[in-house]
Amino acid sequence: MPKVQPAASYPNHDYHSKEKVTVALDPYDNADKANIFVVHYHDLDLLPVLLIVTNDGDQPVELSRMKAELVTGDGDKLTPATEDDVYRRVSHPTSSGARLPLPFPTKRVKGGVNNKQFTEIDTAQFKAKAVEPLSSQAGFLFFDVSDIKNPLRGARFYLTGVRDSSGNDLMYFEVPLGNSGSANPH
DSSP states (O other), X not given: OOOOOOGGGSSSEEEETTTTEEEEEEEOOSHHHHTTOSSOGGGGXXXXXXXXXXXXXXXOEEOTTOEEEEEOTTOOEXXXXXXXXXXXXXXXXXXXXXXXXXXXXXXXXXXXXXXXXXXXXXXXXXXXXXXXXXXXXEEEEEEEOTTOSSTTTTOEEEEEOOBOTTSOBOOOEEEEOTTTOOOOOO
């Protein structure tokens, strides 16, 4: 994981002053940034995006019901791949043998995820369920960008389902990603 800064220090962020919560995105869409990974996600048509949620308030913020969506400039709506989806994409399963119309598996599947890849995927995923007061939580969301040309140009990221300590929904977060999509902390 990269060293994470407070969300407000990233160019692509949305700050809610009333709730004192900031959401930021840092897309890992170029080779220089993506070289921190063991897995070459770009080759698998997966776009890793670092999500940072900073809580500057004095009460915890709940994330267990959050929903993330990336809307491309062309209007394609993308939800993050699940951890299992990423494992499947990385494992590249290929089958050998003839396909038979039988109701049970008849062929061996080759492929798999090695220990380094497994550990990276497991630790990189955004899994936070809450953000404590005066702290940040971060992790990667992986978006399937197969057949999408330049998914970050004009894109917007939406985050809903963030709740305060009383269980009340906060206003949704909207993070514009601009033309390039790349974001480096100041």
